[in-house]
Amino acid sequence: MTARGGIDLGGTKIQAVVVGEDHEVLGQARRPTPTTGGPQDVADAMAGALGDAAEAAGVRTKALGGVGAGSPGIVDAGAGTVSGARNLPGWEGTFALGDALSRALGCRVALGNDVQVATDAEFALGVGRAYHSLLGVFWGTGVGGGIVLNDEPWLGRGAAGEIGHVVIERDGLRCPCGRRGCMEAYAGRGALEIRARKLEAKGEKTKLFKLMEEHDRPRLTSGIWARALDQGDKLATSLIDEAIAALGVGVASVVNVLDVEAVVLGGGMGVRFGEPFADRIREAMAPHLFSSDNPPVFEIAALGDLGGAIGAAMLVA
Amino acid sequence: MTARGGIDLGGTKIQAVVVGEDHEVLGQARRPTPTTGGPQDVADAMAGALGDAAEAAGVRTKALGGVGAGSPGIVDAGAGTVSGARNLPGWEGTFALGDALSRALGCRVALGNDVQVATDAEFALGVGRAYHSLLGVFWGTGVGGGIVLNDEPWLGRGAAGEIGHVVIERDGLRCPCGRRGCMEAYAGRGALEIRARKLEAKGEKTKLFKLMEEHDRPRLTSGIWARALDQGDKLATSLIDEAIAALGVGVASVVNVLDVEAVVLGGGMGVRFGEPFADRIREAMAPHLFSSDNPPVFEIAALGDLGGAIGAAMLVA
Numbered sequence: 001m002t003a004r005g006g007i008d009l010g011g012t013k014i015q016a017v018v019v020g021e022d023h024e025v026l027g028q029a030r031r032p033t034p035t036t037g038g039p040q041d042v043a044d045a046m047a048g049a050l051g052d053a054a055e056a057a058g059v060r061t062k063a064l065g066g067v068g069a070g071s072p073g074i075v076d077a078g079a080g081t082v083s084g085a086r087n088l089p090g091w092e093g094t095f096a097l098g099d100a101l102s103r104a105l106g107c108r109v110a111l112g113n114d115v116q117v118a119t120d121a122e123f124a125l126g127v128g129r130a131y132h133s134l135l136g137v138f139w140g141t142g143v144g145g146g147i148v149l150n151d152e153p154w155l156g157r158g159a160a161g162e163i164g165h166v167v168i169e170r171d172g173l174r175c176p177c178g179r180r181g182c183m184e185a186y187a188g189r190g191a192l193e194i195r196a197r198k199l200e201a202k203g204e205k206t207k208l209f210k211l212m213e214e215h216d217r218p219r220l221t222s223g224i225w226a227r228a229l230d231q232g233d234k235l236a237t238s239l240i241d242e243a244i245a246a247l248g249v250g251v252a253s254v255v256n257v258l259d260v261e262a263v264v265l266g267g268g269m270g271v272r273f274g275e276p277f278a279d280r281i282r283e284a285m286a287p288h289l290f291s292s293d294n295p296p297v298f299e300i301a302a303l304g305d306l307g308g309a310i311g312a313a314m315l316v317a
Numbered sequence: 318m319t320a321r322g323g324i325d326l327g328g329t330k331i332q333a334v335v336v337g338e339d340h341e342v343l344g345q346a347r348r349p350t351p352t353t354g355g356p357q358d359v360a361d362a363m364a365g366a367l368g369d370a371a372e373a374a375g376v377r378t379k380a381l382g383g384v385g386a387g388s389p390g391i392v393d394a395g396a397g398t399v400s401g402a403r404n405l406p407g408w409e410g411t412f413a414l415g416d417a418l419s420r421a422l423g424c425r426v427a428l429g430n431d432v433q434v435a436t437d438a439e440f441a442l443g444v445g446r447a448y449h450s451l452l453g454v455f456w457g458t459g460v461g462g463g464i465v466l467n468d469e470p471w472l473g474r475g476a477a478g479e480i481g482h483v484v485i486e487r488d489g490l491r492c493p494c495g496r497r498g499c500m501e502a503y504a505g506r507g508a509l510e511i512r513a514r515k516l517e518a519k520g521e522k523t524k525l526f527k528l529m530e531e532h533d534r535p536r537l538t539s540g541i542w543a544r545a546l547d548q549g550d551k552l553a554t555s556l557i558d559e560a561i562a563a564l565g566v567g568v569a570s571v572v573n574v575l576d577v578e579a580v581v582l583g584g585g586m587g588v589r590f591g592e593p594f595a596d597r598i599r600e601a602m603a604p605h606l607f608s609s610d611n612p613p614v615f616e617i618a619a620l621g622d623l624g625g626a627i628g629a630a631m632l633v634a
Contacts, residue, residue: 147574156450157577158576160576162608165570165605167569169486169487170563170566177607249484249498250484253483253570257480257575259479260474287496288496288498290496294474
């Protein structure tokens with residue numbers, strides 16, 4: 001079996017890997033997700049990241065057995081298209097991402113849902129190996145959910161797992177999706193940045209945007225949030241406290257519905273903040289769990305930041 | 318195949334049926350659920366109701382091929398026990414309901430979860446026949462959920478489907494389960510009665526309790542609520558309006574997670590209020606559905622009030 005490629009298209013960054021027969025990482029690379037332009041610009045950045053990963057692995061992309069890409073939005077794997085990827089620039093419509101990548105890379109390309117491939121990777125190779133049912137909670141630009149039941153992904157009619165849009169507060173904050181009170185409105189990195197900007201504009205003090213400029217970031221990345229927390233920034237602390245409370249309520253609600261064996265926390269924010277924050281989310285869930293004496297196992301994604309890209313490469317295994 | 322019995326143990330009433338080979342109802346009877354005493358008193362009333370149904374069907378309970386019973390609380394079907402049935406009198410602990418019924422009826426007895434057997438019945442015989450995935454929403458004393466995915470019940474680790482305890486409002490109203498902000502705290506008949514009593518005690522005017530006495534009911538049954546609404550009772554109207562809004566938010570959240578093909582509304586309140594209220598719940602869901610252009614089918618349980626009992630009889634089919 002030849003090497004394969006995997007690309008995880010996130011709202012903030014594009015992570016690419018080249019993996020070998022046993023899913024071992026032979027090379028990896030990362031590029032920021034374009035904030036302007038359109039889907040073709042994003043596809044170019046994806047192909048560029050995979051090219052870098054292939055170079056690191058010492059292979060040419062043409063020689064790969066295939067490349068899988070995990071994308072947000074509505075993924076039509078059969079047609080090779082992605083529609084309505086709201087967190088990406090100019091991607092309200094439908095774009096033939098599979099063809100665009102295939103042309104640029106010179107090999108076959110398969111598409112999947114970003115959150116589901118990351119969940120599948122954790123299920124097959126990471127924390128989930130020990131379980132038959134799993135909820136993946138991907139806390140990043142948005143809050144995505146991946147579901148495995150009876151050892152199989154549960155996709156519903158193609159849109160299952162939208163845990164970020166579980167309502168935790170009726171008539172609550174406006175979510176980037178346009179609705180009100182969604183968990184993502186309180187916890188998503190994108191929503192947190194919008195709130196931080198508004199609160200700063202209203203006169204609240206914060207180091208967040210100064211840190212962003214100092215570190216030459218186009219956005220409040222999870223690293224910037226972590227730095228602000230380390231420096232005791234009050235606004236950042238209170239917003240992250242609220243995000244954790246929201247994750248506790250929303251994830252507990254989903255557990256009350258699914259009663260899965262394990263919850264796996266991943267995503268840029270989830271992986272960056274790590275164990276102490278996982279503990280806090282676990283504590284925030286406790287008061288809302290119906291089977292309070294039988295909570296699910298709650299662990300951080302074992303594959304860390306690379307899980308999405310490794311899971312994407314599994315699409316062409 | 319001989320006739321079988323089914324008993325649906327609800328928080329307000331016990332519904333019993335005797336069914337034939339094709340699940341056709343040969344006899345039915347109903348008794349109020351005891352409000353005082355303990356599990357043995359409830360078991361006696363269940364046996365009494367099934368005896369009445371058998372008499373109506375012209376058979377002796379001893380001659381039945383078996384009796385199934387759907388119960389709230391934690392049902393251990395193997396052990397024949399029910400634990401922690403909060404909506405029933407003195408049933409915090411564990412009671413051997415299977416043995417108690419078997420002794421009284423002179424035939425074998427199988428137990429199941431009340432909501433799940435009702436969902437299974439709708440799936441096999443009712444609205445759900447056309448679908449492969451289904452969410453049953455049982456709006457009665459509490460709000461229960463039954464889940465069918467890929468043509469199979471999804472039970473999780475035994476406690477899946479607790480949709481009544483999806484949080485719709487952080488730090489919201491106290492739920493009968495002791496937690497805060499659960500959908501059931503706003504929509505369950507039991508919670509609504511507690512709220513109505515408190516509001517009346519604070520001086521709000523309502524005909525609810527007068528109607529209850531006039532119709533010699535021990536509780537605010539769904540029929541009493543319906544009468545109060547018909548008479549334009551302001552308090553009843555505002556509480557039911559809030560219940561519908563809560564059901565809209567909570568059921569939409571669950572649909573965002575599961576993306577099922579169909580939602581079936583059952584339970585004492587759901588069946589009694591019928592189509593106009595189902596329309597209102599459907600409308601209340603709409604603003605919170607993530608796949609707003611692809612909502613699930615939303616229908617009232619085709620088996621109506623008898624679905625739980627018919628589903629229970631399927632346990633011994």
